[in-house]
Amino acid sequence: MSILDIATQAGVSPATVSRVFNLPDLVNEQTRQLVLEVAREYGYRPNASARTLRTQRSRVIGVVLPTLTNPVFAECLQGITQATAAHGYAIMPATTEYKIESEIEAVAQLQAFGVDGVLLVVSDAATSQAVARLREQGTPYVLVYNRHPDHPCVSVEGEIAVRDLVHHLAQLGHSDIAMVCGQLKASDRAQQRYAGFVAGMKKARLKPATLIEVPFVETAIENISLVLSSSHRPTALICSNDLLAVRAIRAAHQCGLRVPQDVSVTGFDGIQLGRDLTPTLSTIAQPNGDMGREGVQLLITAIESNSMPASTDSITLDHEFYRGESCAQAPINDCANS
Amino acid sequence: MSILDIATQAGVSPATVSRVFNLPDLVNEQTRQLVLEVAREYGYRPNASARTLRTQRSRVIGVVLPTLTNPVFAECLQGITQATAAHGYAIMPATTEYKIESEIEAVAQLQAFGVDGVLLVVSDAATSQAVARLREQGTPYVLVYNRHPDHPCVSVEGEIAVRDLVHHLAQLGHSDIAMVCGQLKASDRAQQRYAGFVAGMKKARLKPATLIEVPFVETAIENISLVLSSSHRPTALICSNDLLAVRAIRAAHQCGLRVPQDVSVTGFDGIQLGRDLTPTLSTIAQPNGDMGREGVQLLITAIESNSMPASTDSITLDHEFYRGESCAQAPINDCANS
DNA sequence: GTGAAAGCGCTAACAT
DNA sequence: ATGTTAGCGCTTTCAC
Numbered sequence A, B: 001m002s003i004l005d006i007a008t009q010a011g012v013s014p015a016t017v018s019r020v021f022n023l024p025d026l027v028n029e030q031t032r033q034l035v036l037e038v039a040r041e042y043g044y045r046p047n048a049s050a051r052t053l054r055t056q057r058s059r060v061i062g063v064v065l066p067t068l069t070n071p072v073f074a075e076c077l078q079g080i081t082q083a084t085a086a087h088g089y090a091i092m093p094a095t096t097e098y099k100i101e102s103e104i105e106a107v108a109q110l111q112a113f114g115v116d117g118v119l120l121v122v123s124d125a126a127t128s129q130a131v132a133r134l135r136e137q138g139t140p141y142v143l144v145y146n147r148h149p150d151h152p153c154v155s156v157e158g159e160i161a162v163r164d165l166v167h168h169l170a171q172l173g174h175s176d177i178a179m180v181c182g183q184l185k186a187s188d189r190a191q192q193r194y195a196g197f198v199a200g201m202k203k204a205r206l207k208p209a210t211l212i213e214v215p216f217v218e219t220a221i222e223n224i225s226l227v228l229s230s231s232h233r234p235t236a237l238i239c240s241n242d243l244l245a246v247r248a249i250r251a252a253h254q255c256g257l258r259v260p261q262d263v264s265v266t267g268f269d270g271i272q273l274g275r276d277l278t279p280t281l282s283t284i285a286q287p288n289g290d291m292g293r294e295g296v297q298l299l300i301t302a303i304e305s306n307s308m309p310a311s312t313d314s315i316t317l318d319h320e321f322y323r324g325e326s327c328a329q330a331p332i333n334d335c336a337n338s
Numbered sequence C: 001g002t003g004a005a006a007g008c009g010c011t012a013a014c015a016t
Numbered sequence D: 001a002t003g004t005t006a007g008c009g010c011t012t013t014c015a016c
Helices: A003-010 A014-022 A029-042 A048-055 A071-086 A100-112 A129-137 A158-171 A188-203 A217-228 A242-254 A272-276 A288-304 A332-337 B003-010 B014-022 B029-042 B048-055 B071-086 B100-112 B129-137 B158-171 B188-203 B217-228 B242-254 B272-276 B288-304 B332-337
Strands: A060-065 A090-095 A117-120 A141-144 A153-155 A177-181 A210-213 A236-239 A264-269 A282-285 A320-322 B060-065 B090-095 B117-120 B141-144 B153-155 B177-181 B210-213 B236-239 B264-269 B282-285 B320-322
Touching (some): A003 A014, A060 A100, A060 A288, A071 B071, A071 B090, A100 A117, A158 A188, A177 A188, A242 A282, A272 B242, B003 B014, B071 B272, B117 B288, B158 B177, B158 B188, B177 B217
Parallel strands (some): A177 A210, A177 A236, B060 B090, B177 B236, B264 B282
């Protein structure tokens, strides 16, 4: 069923049928009803490829994410899905599994499929080849979660958030605080969060910050356990994301420590599931759905005005420390220690 | 950069350029190298819409899921993504948020975007209008997680799995076992799992099975707490999915009960995160990534042979009961009770 | 092994 | 308010 068939059946020209679907106001009420009727009868729906070929617009947005297995990105994609659907756009996601070389590959694939723009979460905005390619080729893009002055980004102030969290923990009597991260060099976000940790520790005049860098998620629990079973263990663990926090809690448990009585654990991301865990997860919550939605807004606005989102369009959303049960006052004896 | 530009630059016809990309064997080695060279130089990539318009194949697969917020579907989508990418296909996901009327809407949207086929998880395969539409219109589709004799499905034997689980719990000394589900009428999977529960209880000659039906996730914890604080509370809770199991553990905690010493909790799905929780989640694990991958395989095979997947192509994958820390022997006193 | 040409279904400029 | 028509970029038959 092509537009020509419908036109013939309705006794009008293909142009009129096209107008009924794209510029209905230009068509006489009666004619429009007639066309709509015929179209419905034959179950006609305009062919997207033909429209795209003609208009050079696919109404599809590409999305590049590290993984869907981390709920933070799944929640974000959920937001993206809602916002795009509301605008009549569809999405085409691709995941990199945190492999940096997959980023450029994913972008190339999406471009090959003719997406109008791309939303992405990259390992490191400053050095990303994927982002460079997008920019060179004039494909509209917006970074989400990444935060960099040269690119259009939707992000939260990760550095400030962690700095303030250190302050909060210090107030709870913690002086021995360690940070748990993935590989720092593989993530600009982790670096920013770590910078906030260092700044916060310095400001609180606490002793040089311990960093537990976890190279692979598989060994996270072991890595953390090692530190928790040392003679002078930290009383609080600031994890750079919620999944690490979950593993930190497990590590504590394996070391015979109770959370939060013996050790406090905080995460970063605010995944929904954290609210239902036992203990509930303390975390620096980001509005994950909104991050996606705002990114879509930025991107579609640019696409429809035939321009590229600018770094000056960047949006910073509010974060919020959610104090769950995994975080409490420092244990008394440790207070005595310090 | 169109195929014509490349052809002109290389001094060949557009047909030859097309062959270089689609039927390279038909092209003289030298000519091919030349064209490839020119194409690379200009960063040429064939236009997907034009190809789709001409061939009537988009190489895009639509995916309809309830939500991405439940890791079970995120993991499945991950598998789908990998398999499609390996075949040179892209995916276009849409979520229904468990709203049954969104299913048909999502399908219509995907069809409008010209997907070659659809992978879906629906509320109820038997009555789904979305599935009916797909079938009527001759759009290839495969159901995932749903299990129904009239449709091509990739699923596990949910009923048998739960039946066997009841047996396992009975062996552990549990006689007072309750099942926790979402709204039964809204999910054929939950119904099947419940049927397995009833069958298992009967076979184990245990007293009529208690069902805790949780209408809304928001109130799940309250609903479960109510039962756990009753005078003759169950010693084991079989939850129809892992997210409910997490909430059941929380409910137990709020009732002052320890898991698993006072009450055992099991889930269904095998989400990866469950392995890192404390206690680790006991669950009937499905191979979520593989479910997606198998669905893709079935679908693409059909698409490329110009046919529709048949109900006889349905695949049943193996499930496995993962015994985590959330499940243990029934408490002694309760054994005495029974 | 390569080229010429038709046409996939649509939109938009132009004409009436 | 509606019609005519060219052409988006590609693949594929048919011819050579």
